Amino acid sequence: MADVARIAGVSHQTVSRVLNGHPNVRASTRERVLAAIDQLGYRRNLSARALVTRRTNTLGVVAFDTTLYGPASTLFGIEQAARDAGYFVSIVSLKTITRKNVDEALDYLTAQAVDGMIAIAPQIEAAAAVSRVPGHLPVVAVEGGEAGATPVVAVDQVAGARLATQHLLDLGHRTVWHVAGPAEWLEAEGRTTGWQATLEQAGAPVPRLIQGDWSPRAGYEAGRAIAADREAGAIFVGNDQMALGLLRALTEAGIRVPDDISVVGFDDIPEAEFFSPPLTTVRQDFAEVGRRSIGLLLDLIESGSVGRDEHERIVVPPTLVTRKSTAPPTTA
Amino acid sequence: MADVARIAGVSHQTVSRVLNGHPNVRASTRERVLAAIDQLGYRRNLSARALVTRRTNTLGVVAFDTTLYGPASTLFGIEQAARDAGYFVSIVSLKTITRKNVDEALDYLTAQAVDGMIAIAPQIEAAAAVSRVPGHLPVVAVEGGEAGATPVVAVDQVAGARLATQHLLDLGHRTVWHVAGPAEWLEAEGRTTGWQATLEQAGAPVPRLIQGDWSPRAGYEAGRAIAADREAGAIFVGNDQMALGLLRALTEAGIRVPDDISVVGFDDIPEAEFFSPPLTTVRQDFAEVGRRSIGLLLDLIESGSVGRDEHERIVVPPTLVTRKSTAPPTTA
DNA sequence: GGCTATGGCGCATCCGGTGCT
DNA sequence: CAGCACCGGATGCGCCATAGC
CATH class of the missing domain: 3.40.50.2300 (Response regulator)
Known part of the structure; x- marks a missing residue:
């Protein structure tokens, strides 16, 4: 900064003023300072600045x-x-x-x-x-x-879950199953809450909750369980990754989506559009x-x-x- | 730091020495300083430190x-x-x-x-x-x-591509098609190089390159093209996301994987294991x-x-x- | 060896000075 | 002479290094 000041023929505090956009600097002086800064490729030391500005x-x-x-x-x-x-x-x-x-x-x-x-x-x-x-x-x-x-x-996780659940209900499904994320996650909690509230409000039975952990594997296992007892007709899955695993399990079991079972995910990951079948899901911005x-x-x-x-x-x-x-x- | 020095009954210099693990400090002094630091919840100012240490x-x-x-x-x-x-x-x-x-x-x-x-x-x-x-x-x-x-x-992208291509060749495929990433990407370039070199080395014909852009959509489009002309029997796709889109397109066209066409991806994203079918791919660490x-x-x-x-x-x-x-x- | 005093890193800012209207 | 626009000198932020005790 001292160098800049010297080149511009001003004191270093005038340079500081220019740098900080202080008003009391004559335009011509500012120009000179700016030119000197440019010439030297000067950049101020942020550590020093931080030291004094806190x-x-x-x-x-x-x-x-x-x-x-x-x-x-x-x-x-x-x-x-x-x-x-x-x-x-x-x-x-x-x-x-x-x-x-x-x-x-x-x-x-x-x-x-x-x-x-x-x-x-x-x-x-x-x-x-x-x-x-x-x-x-x-x-x-x-x-x-x-x-x-x-x-x-x-x-708004609750609202998202409501969207998903209501969508399935509106299609005519009697109730909706839910594969949840891990209990410690607030998002999982919100989604579960929204799902349950929507069902209760609609007077639909609330099936037992299936626990997952966000991973495709958990979805896969949930899918196998669902395929085994064949109770569910509509499933709201806590995220798209689990939905992928679930779709995989259903496919393996010969269950067709959406013909036999409808599935909704959550997140709208870029891949979701290309799942088999393309996934209906809730997009978060x-x-x-x-x-x-x-x-x-x-x-x-x-x-x-x-x-x-x-x-x-x-x-x-x-x-x-x-x-x-x-x-x-x-x-x- | 001055406060710490005061409490510990030493100069601020000694505090600095303790902080920087300097050897010339008596153990008992160090203890006192540490105790004072702890008591005050003192943390050194990194800006000041950066200013002098550069x-x-x-x-x-x-x-x-x-x-x-x-x-x-x-x-x-x-x-x-x-x-x-x-x-x-x-x-x-x-x-x-x-x-x-x-x-x-x-x-x-x-x-x-x-x-x-x-x-x-x-x-x-x-x-x-x-x-x-x-x-x-x-x-x-x-x-x-x-x-x-x-x-x-x-x-080593070239090596990865070789792995993928050779794997398909070893299975008995006459040649291998490739859906590449965008040309400006060095990774795409390396994978293409490895693919081509492996084919040439094996004396296999080198099919025309299919250009993609890493997105599932590009893979989907590549898949539709492939499904249309039915020439390919084995495809090495530049990344897993495109492979997903490609699988989707093949599925829609009634082409079975791997029965009709074999597919290899690249990346090993967590979802790859749960694609339909689970994707053979190249894992990068x-x-x-x-x-x-x-x-x-x-x-x-x-x-x-x-x-x-x-x-x-x-x-x-x-x-x-x-x-x-x-x-x-x-x-x- | 174990410690303390002094100086300086590069910046912002208070305060005071100069020249001008 | 008051008031303003512009500028510079001095000071200190918290730390580390060097020299000295």
Whole structure:
């Protein structure tokens, strides 16, 4: 910066003023400074800047299993939005969620002195951990639960499940079975809730819940069980991956979809359209979730508040994508 | 830090020494300092530290379409390895690759004064851009090409394609068709090369290449074309997603896999095992790629070299995963 | 060997100074 | 002479390194 000042024939503080868009600089002076900066290829030292401003211009993100389509997409949206807003993003992705794990991750980001944090906290344990971050640090939970005093941005899982269940009911199915995600996941919980509520509201019987773990394998096993007892005519599966496994199991058992059984998934992964048959599913707008969470976080940061007073909750609506895996029941 | 020093009854210098694991500190003093740190919940200011050490302890990663399984997995591996090594990671993910795009991303990370960079550069354009980063900054390209003087860590695409093609040949197929990824992708290029070389080596005819773009839709269209002219008996598809679309198209056309046509994919995404039929494919160890690239980058950083003298290239071997989508040809 | 004092990293910012209207 | 636009000197952020005790 001293060099720039010398070349431009001004003091280094004038350079600083130009850099920070301060008003009290004559246009011609600004030009000269800019020219010198350009000539030298100068870039200011962000560490020094952070030292005095006490802001690192970095946002921390804790994510879980970014190998899955949902988290990866959300992360992607977050990163885009943050960069557009001029923030750097530092990420920690965890394969498994344990209390220790999450605490370490939050600690890690705190050590880095991020200006704010986003935790993709789809599990109960993670959501709880989020509420333990140092009190002065703005935090937004994505897909977090109601618990704790952290602002949340989430897709409306209950509404999504209602969409799926109602769709099957509307087609004329007597009831709808459900293959759920793991119990610790808030999303699984929301979807189960929506499914059950819709059935009860319609006066339909609520079949026993089938537990899965999001994996295609779990879906496959659920499919085999369903194929074995031949009770179900319509199934709402907790995510598309499990739906894939389930379709596979039904195919192997000689059960035709949608002729014998209708299937609805959740997520609308890019592959879903090419399943056999193409999957009717519930689409989540992950990019929007990313954008909204960054928006909320930046509001908190810029307002200087920590946002834990009035627990804000932004909900993004999902939509139903109808394809070929659902049809009216064949009255046998 | 001054507070810690006061509580411990030493100078702030001694605190610094304890923090940096300096040897010349009496054990009892160290204890006192540690106790004081603990009591105050003190964390050192990394900006201040970076200012004087000129190292930010941050690694930059540029990735493309982290929504896809491959990039997401690689990124995950990188992040894990970096964190294990005590580095923060700052990411930029790009949806599309243009020269401008990539340059901006690299610029962005440079501005952040990262200690080193990893560019997941699977496209020719991206690989070229990588060679333009400021000369003093250590860079490793993942999935980059031979061009430029940047060290590279990559899965051996040619070998993978050979595995796939040879497998089909060994089953007795007269030749193997190939649905390739987009031409600008180095991975697509490598796979095509391996496929063609294997055919030529075996004295098998080389069918015309079918172009795809990695998407299930492209695979679907390729599948329709193949179903229409009924020439192919064995197909090596450039990735699993396209293979899914292709399987779908074949199914619709009443072609049975593997009875009528054998299909091999590439990637081994988690869903592949549950395709109809379960897909024989080539597995890439993305986590290993992530680890190796971080290892290489840290070597460069710690050796103070920039590593552009002897263009190192680390190659990770892929493996064939045999499932149900391939079988000997039915001699009709 | 075990410790303390001093200086400086590169920046922003307060405050005070110059020249002009 | 008041008031403004513009600019520079000094100071300190929290840390590490060097020299000294």
